[in-house]
Amino acid sequence: MATPRRLTREERQRRVAGLAETQDGLAHRRQLNALGVSHADVRSEVRAGRWALRGRHTIHLGVALGPRAPWWTAVWESGGGAVLDGAAALVAHGLTGFFPVQIDVSLPRNNRRRHVNGTRLHLRSAMPPALSAGVPRVRPEVAAIHACGWSRSDREAALILCLVIQQRLTTPARLLEQWQTRAAKAVERPRRATLDHIVLDVCDGAHSLGELDLGALCRRIGVAAPERQVVRTLPNGRIYLDARWKDHPLVVEVDGVQHTKGLAPIDDALRQNEVTLSNDRVLRIPVLGLRLRPDEFGSQLVRALGPRDMRADVATSCDNDTHPASGTEARPPAWTAR
16 A cells, blocks of 8 residues: 655645634644544654644644633543533533633543543443534533532532523523433432522522522522512613512612622612612612621511511521522632623
8 A cells, every 4th residue: 555645844734724723723633634634744743843742632733722722632532422511511602700620521431531631521321412513512501400510519500500591501491401301310419409499590580699599588588489580661771670579569689799880889779769769669688698697688578578478388497508608619609790
């Protein structure tokens, strides 16, 4: 068999230019071979110092590495059929405001596998649904549930769920469906019991950790659950109310740290005044207030609603509350704007 013709340096660079641009400066050996770039060509470029090896399969093509380069390396070097999973997959889908400490990768249980620094492997008998365009990654609603099971605290899990829905990486219906079908296997029982409430709240309209804390407070003091993200049209435009009780003129606004910055207090005052002038009462509860003085804010909420809106079937004591507001945090929460 005739030996394949060696490419010139210019030919190699021309053939790999597209891969370098779309794959953050990296290529898989298999891709190079499909382009006619042989092992001998790769060896020549590496010896000349123009390319570099980043594992058995991953070649750095000599251009600046992009931000997704660690994901490509993790997938290609972990084993055949590997895909990003958990929080890393969500970030690859476009999630912002959360930074995973390691890259989660799922791959078929029977395939060969190798350890990659900074990567955590998850062996699966049945692979979850994934997308192959770009970096191979698990679909966002499934990756979100896996990320919850692997998170460091209940509150971190809640933050992930909020961000996924808030940033529209998936729909509440898809997330709820996956939770109901995959939760038993993806999340261990202690956390699953806590997240059952959180998933329902998130899919019902709670788009921030503060709103989830309000839901937990309502369950704790026996108050009926409010409607979430209620749309109102006022003279100054269309707005979304954090919480409002049906057939009751009470609105609760949960204020994160963003409400204290810049001109936000002025905007909030105008917004509250318009709601008040439309005959609704408004209670404002800072996020820190929900965590530091929940009993006092809970008492105000009970007094504002009155007995007719109290739920008799909800316990009024929550000494063992496992909502993420009381969970251990590895770092301060990243409060997000509504």
